[in-house]
Amino acid sequence: MLRSMYSGVSGMRGFQVKLDVIGNNIANVNTVGFKAGRVMFKDILSQTTSGVTPPGDGTQGGVNAKQIGLGVTVGTIDTIHTPGSAMTTNVVTDLRIDGDGFFAVKSSEEQEAPYLTRAGNFTLDANRFLVNGDGMYVLNSDGDQIQLEETVTAFSIGQDGSIIAVNADGTSAPTDDKIGIAMVTNPAGLEKIGGNLYRNTPNSNADGDNEELYTANDTASGTGAVISGQLEMSNVDLTNEFTEMIVAQRGFQANSRIITTSDEILQEVVNLKR
Template sequence: MVRSMIAGVAGLKAHQSKMDVIGNNIANVNTWGFKGYAYNFKDSMYTNTFNSSGGDVTAGAYGGRNASQVGYGSQVSSISNVFETGAPAPSSRPMDCMIDGTGFFLVGPMVNGSFTDIKSSGLSLSRVGIFSVDENGYLVDDQRSYVYGYALVDGTGIPETPATGASLTMRGVVPTINKGNGTNQITIAGVTVETTYDENDMVKAVEDWVDKALTDTKFAGCTIEYNGFTQVTTAAGPPATTESRPSFTIKANGTGTATTKQVTDLAGEFGNTNTAGFEIRDQVDGKDYIAGIPAEFSEELSTIRIPIDPTTGQRYQLENYSISEDGTVIGVDEQKRVIALGQVALISVQNPNGLEKTDGYYYTIGDNAGEVTDVKPSTGPTGRILGGKLEMANVDLANEFSNIITTQRGFQANSKIITVTDEMLQELVSMKR
């Protein structure tokens, strides 16, 4: 078999491999965070027709000669990632984010406790920031992997507690109607006001009482909300006896713990606790203002989770989330307070091409990746985090289609070598006839 046939076959295989790489690049043109691959050729093994020799300048000697070599085609030299940052694409999800720099997110299964050695952690690297908070309050990506960063230092990140006033809601309040000479009186909580209504129009009478009772000094510093009539059981029976009675909510106009006593003292005025059917439905104590404690983050890596409210002992109930440029993940609670969850870490890799791609958009840390360290965002070349955006693939379609053309022509040229070589062998075989 002639060497040109071997070279042609090697060229076909090499160009087919390059077309595989190009096809993969184009197939992932809309894959978030995808990094294109570059295919590089190298020439294949050589044999020497003539070996090289040095020259001799003595009388009657001959000069030197260069080696004459014949190659066996081409083959793959390397297939390497092109780690250029892709263009940002706006996202409708505030928890989506991308890295504007060379860093990576650290993600993977649960690792109990904190750590600093990234290589031995068994975790993966990622460039895709499709994040959310799961039912346990942990920050995760869309592949169910936990996102690692810097957790809150205990006792920090506590939001301010605003001052609030006390309130008291009750039902089953007993109103009393006294009829006079053309003027009726309604009495509730020991406060009597005149009204034109009687027990036949009790709803209007109670509304009239609410409007006029606020002028009484007993309710100074409070407001009264009338919540309508409700059915209350006044006797267990059998048979049970029910009545329709009004409900009220008393709210302190001021704030602080002192308002609790102010409001609670009125409970006995509104309804004798011995009165059947009267009950306190809801009582909220007033609170004094407590200043918040700024968030501080650990220097070791760990999962990121919604913190516990020291007031209630439960995790904060957060409604909205966002991620800032320095990687701080924050949420907003029902009181519109900003609560910090933690700070997402970025990973710096000395040799990104030493990473190995796995399923999805994850990378594992290969033996040739070099030094791998964690860095806080916005503090170095690893970059900053852009919230509300995702990184598009860095595939250049114009360049890829140009590569398709040159690869196709290269494949055709190598197939032509095989065809011509076959014709030469045919001529050689025909000489025997």
């Protein structure tokens, strides 16, 4: 009976984690570039009360083991990197990646490895650097900061990431900068650090860094096209999240019922001697 109580406790803990992840998904339903999380469970090691008996030589068949499960635990908390829907803003510096790549940003030149993000709500600062909402520098395909010259009065961004500048004399020409797109072998292995940013880990790229950047819309590397004037919204599906919330709520209630039922049985055992 004590085993059943502890199994119920493990189930309640697991579904509490599931509700925490669902709550975070719903809270970020309108966060640009947000990727939803998902909780997967796995069973805890079972207690074997009787081992396996192999079959005899025509005298007796084999007997399976008798095992009692000891509950459940959280197996993985996955980040689902499916694309979010596009939102048209018609702002030139709002960028969306139509592919699997990530924008690369740095807080300073001294930062070794850049952070990665799918949120492309960029702006120009007073020094004409392309930055994100937190002032981090957006990197070009060479890993350098992107800065427009003072003679540039307007510009556009092509799907290959190239920046087309319109000069004061009315002429237009591509600049030396192209929006840098980083590819990751295993996006689910990235570490969320807040602010719509990811940090590379040894399980996202084999070498554990982000130093190699690719030009956008590179079919060989699969980065995808850069779409100017659009943002990628969150990939959270509210219908799915509310359904999973109901499942988690009922699972939590069912496991709490295991504890109360085991407690009632223990009370009966205690009352056997009156």
